[in-house]
Amino acid sequence: MAIDPLDARILLALDDDPDATTLGVARRLGVARNTVQARLKRLATSVLRGFGQRVDPAALGYPLVAFVSLRISQSSQVQAVAGLAELPEVIEVHATSGDADLLLRVVARDTAHLYRLTNRITNVPGVQRSDSAISLTELLPARTRPLLERLAQEQ
């Protein structure tokens, strides 16, 4: 299920203009409309993630982002993750190298909210130690464009 250069160019065109139509993309790339149509249908079930990825938590009233690393008692990993999943502010959970460590991305309304949130996190059963780093600025906003541009030039 590899991505070829045309797939990448289609995705880049949509990145330039998220509201571009299938026909518009086809014209821009100089290919048949049906080609783009078939490609997008396939891409939608492979490389495209849900619409929720386009929603910016900051614009929802949660401007603070923090990364919290947790030490978990290895016996209760599953239970701990289930507990964390019940907190809406926990946006993402990764199991990281090192033993029984989790890395969370959390969002909060303000610093007071973040403080209460970290307290709730450390109270989740199985959580042993926590260490959080607040994101002061997103110096480089999440991007996939450079990867797509590289794929678009390949062959």
Place this chain on the structure above:
Amino acid sequence: MAIDPLDARILLALDDDPDATTLGVARRLGVARNTVQARLKRLATSVLRGFGQRVDPAALGYPLVAFVSLRISQSSQVQAVAGLAELPEVIEVHATSGDADLLLRVVARDTAHLYRLTNRITNVPGVQRSDSAISLTELLPARTRPLLERLAQEQ
């Protein structure tokens, strides 16, 4: 520029079915099509991020995710970030609390690629010390749904 419950419900409907049409969403929510149309137009310039956010790097051939924290000599922050931005595999850069520290999200094709990548990162001018944590599993995939559901029930 706050989000009201109807906005949240529109976004949730699109999260359920990313290909839903404006009219479809309107029917589902029991509101007029023009309402959804006007809301989406406004949301597109406030809470919705670019299409690139929907592209999954893993599906592009970069299945490895790692979080790299860097110590930067404070005088050369700008220069360091510029250098990092030239690496396509660097997906995200945050300035974090603590002094002159950066947190990066990077992707790689395999462990060998990741090894070379971290070497290139530490060679970026201004970078002093690096510490990376590989994501073994994404236990909780990035989500905004719980936040939207909370907003949808408010008021």
Place this chain on the structure above:
DNA sequence: GGTGAAAGGTCATTAAG
């Protein structure tokens, strides 16, 4: 390529802050 369907625009009316 043809056809059914939706987008996008405008407007007058109505409701609510």
Place this chain on the structure above:
DNA sequence: CTTAATGACCTTTCACC
């Protein structure tokens, strides 16, 4: 009085087979 939602109409444009 201002902002927003609504329903109606229209034309253009697209997705799908």
